[in-house]
Amino acid sequence: MANLCTQAGRxxxxxxxxxxxxxxxxxxxxxxxxxxxxxxxxxxxxxxxSCERSNEMYEMIEGVVESMSDKECIMKQELDEAF
Known part of the structure; x- marks a missing residue:
């Protein structure tokens, strides 16, 4: 709820x-x-x-996020908040 209020400027x-x-x-x-x-x-x-493959998973996710950023699918601010 607090995040919704923030997004609404309240x-x-x-x-x-x-x-x-x-x-x-x-x-x-x-x-x-x-x-x-x-x-x-x-x-x-x-x-x-804690997972033995955490680094691999995060590298894959970061690659997807970078690809989306390159294609302007998401805004830079959203990228910064994601990581």
Whole structure:
């Protein structure tokens, strides 16, 4: 909700929501992504390096993001936020 408020330019409301979340101890659950490695699907959490093939997966994702950037599919700001 706080992110939605921020995107809508409702900065004070977003800050108030974040403060309430912090006070009650609410934490965001990390999002999980899936990638097909050829040996089945693997799940991973952003910036998690515990998988023995994490480097390989992140290199592949970075290549896709760079390709999308070259084709102007996504904005530079979105790239910066992704990493």
């Amino acid at each position: 900065w004070e409301e977003a800050e108030m929501l974040r403060d309430k979340m912090k006070k009650i101890g609410l934490k965001k659950i990390p999002g999980t992504s899936w990638i097909d490695t050829g040996k089945g699907l693997r799940s991973f959490i952003a910036k998690d390096g």
